[in-house]
Amino acid sequence: MFKHFLFILGVISLILGTLGIFLPLLPTTPFLILSAYCFSKSSKKFHKALLENKIFGQYIRDYQEKKGISLKNKIIAISTLVITIGFSLMKITSPHLKIFLIIVFMGVSIHIIKVKTLN
Incomplete structure (x- = not known):
């Protein structure tokens, strides 16, 4: 089950x-x-x-x-986050949703940065 x-x-x-x-x-x-x-x-x-x-x-x-994650993939991931969440923040009017997106961005970015970087 x-x-x-x-x-x-x-x-x-x-x-x-x-x-x-x-x-x-x-x-x-x-x-x-x-x-x-x-x-x-x-x-x-x-x-x-x-x-x-x-x-x-x-x-x-x-x-x-x-x-871990390669440096190239970390850069791609964080860049994609900046672009997509930045675009969303410009289009969304709700302050609560903006705060939520900023928290998601910070949490995911911190996690990506803390994961071991592969050579």
Whole structure:
């Protein structure tokens, strides 16, 4: 029963992570990492497919194995955050949503910076 729950959560987070590639307010990486974790506990087939994905498999493997993130990918990730959240902040009028986005930006940026940098 718990394996089924993790599998469904993995599929949902994979869908959300994929949507996050195209939607600036939706983060991609946390959902893909959650998918990898859920699939590692529920479906070896899906876990393997995710880790062998040509686009983001290596990034997930590096992160999951606690190797870290390359400097190039850290720069790309933080630059993408600045652009997408900056654009969103210019378009959104709600002060509460702006504060939320700033907190998300700070939290994700701090996490990326603190993760070990690969050579």
